[in-house]
Amino acid sequence: MEPADVIVVGAGISGLCTAKTYKELAPETNILILEERATVGGVWCEANLYEGIKTNNLVGLYEFSDFPLLGVSKYGVPEGSHIPGRVMYQYLTDYAKHFDVYSSIQFHTEVKEVEKLGDGWRITATKTNVNGSTTEKVYECKKLIMCNGLASTPRPISIPGKEGFDRPIFNHGGLAREAPAVAKDPSVNHVTVVGASKIGYDAVHLFASNGKQVEWVVRESGGGAVWMSTPWIPLGPWMVMLEHVVTTRFFTWFSPCIWGHHDGFNWIRRLLHGTTVGSLFWNARVGIHNYPTDIHDYIRSGQVTLRRTDIDHIGKGGSIEFTDGSHMQTDALVAITGWQLVPKINHKTSEGIDNDLGVPSSSQTLEQENFWKGLNARADQEILKQFPYLRNPPAAKPPFTQTVTPFRLYRGIAPPGLTAKGEHSLVFLQMVHCTANLIVAETQALWSFAYLNYKLPVDRSNVFWDTALTSRYGKHRYPWGFSAWWPEFVYDAVPYADMLLSDLGLRRWRKKSWRKELFEGYSVHDYEGINHEWVETQQKKVTAG
Ligand SMILES: Cc1cc2nc3c(=O)[nH]c(=O)nc-3n(C[C@H](O)[C@H](O)[C@H](O)COP(=O)(O)OP(=O)(O)OC[C@H]3O[C@@H](n4cnc5c(N)ncnc54)[C@H](O)[C@@H]3O)c2cc1C
Numbered sequence: 001m002e003p004a005d006v007i008v009v010g011a012g013i014s015g016l017c018t019a020k021t022y023k024e025l026a027p028e029t030n031i032l033i034l035e036e037r038a039t040v041g042g043v044w045c046e047a048n049l050y051e052g053i054k055t056n057n058l059v060g061l062y063e064f065s066d067f068p069l070l071g072v073s074k075y076g077v078p079e080g081s082h083i084p085g086r087v088m089y090q091y092l093t094d095y096a097k098h099f100d101v102y103s104s105i106q107f108h109t110e111v112k113e114v115e116k117l118g119d120g121w122r123i124t125a126t127k128t129n130v131n132g133s134t135t136e137k138v139y140e141c142k143k144l145i146m147c148n149g150l151a152s153t154p155r156p157i158s159i160p161g162k163e164g165f166d167r168p169i170f171n172h173g174g175l176a177r178e179a180p181a182v183a184k185d186p187s188v189n190h191v192t193v194v195g196a197s198k199i200g201y202d203a204v205h206l207f208a209s210n211g212k213q214v215e216w217v218v219r220e221s222g223g224g225a226v227w228m229s230t231p232w233i234p235l236g237p238w239m240v241m242l243e244h245v246v247t248t249r250f251f252t253w254f255s256p257c258i259w260g261h262h263d264g265f266n267w268i269r270r271l272l273h274g275t276t277v278g279s280l281f282w283n284a285r286v287g288i289h290n291y292p293t294d295i296h297d298y299i300r301s302g303q304v305t306l307r308r309t310d311i312d313h314i315g316k317g318g319s320i321e322f323t324d325g326s327h328m329q330t331d332a333l334v335a336i337t338g339w340q341l342v343p344k345i346n347h348k349t350s351e352g353i354d355n356d357l358g359v360p361s362s363s364q365t366l367e368q369e370n371f372w373k374g375l376n377a378r379a380d381q382e383i384l385k386q387f388p389y390l391r392n393p394p395a396a397k398p399p400f401t402q403t404v405t406p407f408r409l410y411r412g413i414a415p416p417g418l419t420a421k422g423e424h425s426l427v428f429l430q431m432v433h434c435t436a437n438l439i440v441a442e443t444q445a446l447w448s449f450a451y452l453n454y455k456l457p458v459d460r461s462n463v464f465w466d467t468a469l470t471s472r473y474g475k476h477r478y479p480w481g482f483s484a485w486w487p488e489f490v491y492d493a494v495p496y497a498d499m500l501l502s503d504l505g506l507r508r509w510r511k512k513s514w515r516k517e518l519f520e521g522y523s524v525h526d527y528e529g530i531n532h533e534w535v536e537t538q539q540k541k542v543t544a545g
C-alpha cells in the first residue's frame with residue numbers, strides 16, 4: 001500500500017493544473033498523480049494525436065496563465081493560428097516538468113475503484129508493466145482529486161453486423177492509431193464517416209485531405225451536425241473572436257444563467273430575463289473551423305457526399321444497409337460514438353451511496369431517487385420562474401440518452417452528500433463542457449484547494465438545493481446537448497468563474513477599466529495570480545484575528 005497526502009487521478013489539463021496549484025500552495029504535500037496512459041496530456045496525450053488535430057482555440061487562449069505558449073519560439077505557433085496537437089502535448093509535458101509535478105506521476109496506472117475510508121480514501125489500481133503483465137496496486141490518501149475527464153472513454157461501436165464487416169472499422173478512439181493506415185492505403189478509395197460532431201468533422205477532413213472519397217452519414221436519429229463557426233465572426237462593422245464574444249461580460253448577460261447573479265450584475269440580468277428582452281442561443285455544442293482549407297470545398301466538389309439517415313446494419317464486402325432502404329459499399333468505416341459517461345471507476349462508500357457523491361450512477365436506491373425527484377421538481381419550478389422563456393424550448397429532443405443519473409456536484413466540483421456532512425475530502429474537476437476550459441481549470445484548481453483544506457465557507461444547509469439548481473439548469477438551458485448529464489456551458493463560463501472567485505473572497509471584476517470589464521473578452525490571463533491573491537487574503541484574515 002502506498003500512502004500519499006493527495007492523489008490526483010488523471011494527468012490531463014485539469015490534473016496537471018490542480019497538482020501544480022496544490023504544490024504551489026502547500027509545497028510540503030506528498031502528491032501522487034495516477035495516469036492510465038503512457039504520457040501526460042489527457043485528450044492531448046501522445047497516443048491521441050491524430051493527423052490534423054489542432055485546438056479549437058486560437059493560440060494565447062488555450063494556455064495556462066503563468067506558462068506562456070504564445071510567443072515562445074520553441075513552440076513556433078504564429079499569432080492568430082490554432083495550436084497543433086503535437087505542440088499541445090509538448091507544452092503540457094513542459095508545464096508538468098517546469099512546475100515539478102511530472103516526477104509525481106505514475107503512468108500506466110488505471111484506477112479501478114475508490115473507496116471511502118473513515119479518514120480519507122483507498123484507491124485500487126491496475127499497473128501495466130513493461131512486459132504487458134499487470135499488478136494490482138493499492139494507495140491510501142487523505143484527499144482525492146478526480147480529473148479523469150469526460151472524453152476519456154469512447155463508447156464502443158454497436159452497429160448490427162459489425163462482426164461480419166470485413167473492412168477496417170473503428171471509432172474516434174482509433175483515429176490516431178488506425179486512421180493512418182487507411183488514409184495511406186492506395187487500395188482504399190472510399191471511407192464512410194458516421195457522425196458530425198467536431199471529431200466527425202476532423203475525421204472527414206483527415207480522409208478527404210488524403211484524397212479519399214468520403215461518404216458522410218449524419219444519423220437522422222442523432223443530434224445532427226454540431227454548430228461550426230469560424231474563429232472570427234462579424235459583429236456589426238467589426239470582426240471579433242468568437243471565443244471572446246462568449247467570455248465578454250456584456251454578452252454573458254444575454255444568457256439566462258442560474259449562477260449569473262454571482263457576477264454582481266443581477267439587476268441587469270433580471271431586467272433582461274424577467275421580460276422578453278433577453279435573447280438567447282440554445283446551442284452549446286460549438287466547433288471551430290480549424291482546417292487549413294474550407295472543409296465545405298470537399299462537399300462542393302463532390303469528394304465528400306452527405307447522407308442523412310441511420311445505418312440499419314453492415315456486413316460482408318463492406319456493405320452498409322440504411323434504414324431508408326438504400327445501401328452502399330465502402331472500404332472503411334469510422335463511427336463517432338460519443339464518450340462513455342458510465343464511470344469506469346467504481347465509487348464505494350460505507351453507505352454504498354455512490355450517487356450521493358454526485359457521480360453518474362445506475363444503482364440509485366428508491367429513497368435516493370425520490371429525494372432527487374422532489375428536489376429536481378422544486379429546482380425546475382425555480383429555474384422556470386426566473387427564466388420564463390425556458391418553458392418553451394425549440395422543438396428538439398435530446399439525441400442520445402445515457403443510462404445513468406447525471407453529475408450532481410456542488411459548484412460543479414464537490415460531492416453534495418459529503419459536503420453537506422461537512423466532509424471535504426473529494427473533488428471532481430473539469431466535469432463540464434465549455435470553450436473556456438483553461439479559465440475553468442485554474443479557478444477550479446484554486447477553489448478545490450481551499451475546499452479540501454476547509455478554507456472555504458460553505459453553507460451546508462444549502463448544498464443539495466444549490467446542487468439541484470445547477471444540475472437541472474443545464475437541462476432547461478441547453479436542451480440539445482449533453483446538459484441533462486453534465487454542466488455544459490459556453491456562454492456561462494465567466495459567471496461560473498465569478499461564482500468560484502466570490503466563494504474564495506477574490507475580485508471578480510478583473511479588467512483594468514469599466515469599458516474593458518464590459519466589452520473585452522475574458523481569457524485565462526485575466527486570472528493570472530489568483531493563487532497569490534488568495535494567499536494574501538488568508539494572511540490578512542489571520543492578521544485580523
Ligand atoms: C479530441 C478533443 C479535442 C479537444 N479540443 C479542445 C479544444 O481545442 N479546446 C477546448 O477548450 N477543449 C477541447 N477539448 C475538450 C477537452 O476535453 C478539455 O479542453 C480538456 O482538455 C479536458 O481536460 P481534462 O484534464 O479534464 O481531461 P482529459 O484531458 O480527458 O484528461 C483525463 C486524464 O485522465 C486519465 N484517466 C481517465 N480515467 C482514468 C483512470 N481510471 N485511471 C487513471 N487515469 C485515468 C486519462 O487517461 C487522461 O489522461 C477537446 C476534447 C477532445 C476529445
Ligand SMILES: NC(=O)c1ccc[n+]([C@@H]2O[C@H](COP(=O)([O-])OP(=O)(O)OC[C@H]3O[C@@H](n4cnc5c(N)ncnc54)[C@H](OP(=O)(O)O)[C@@H]3O)[C@@H](O)[C@H]2O)c1
Pocket residue numbers: 053054055056057151155194195196197198199200202218219221222223224226285286287290336337338339399400401433434
Ligand atoms: N480541437 C478540436 O478540433 C476538437 C476536436 C474534437 C473534439 N473537440 C471538442 O471535444 C468535445 C467533444 O467533442 P466530440 O466531437 O468528441 O464529441 P461530442 O460533441 O461529445 O459528440 C459525440 C457524438 O457522438 C455521437 N453519439 C452516438 N451515440 C451516442 C451516445 N449514445 N451518446 C452520446 N453521443 C453519441 C453523437 O452523434 P449523433 O448526434 O450523430 O448521434 C455525438 O454528436 C467538444 O467540446 C469539442 O469541441 C475539439
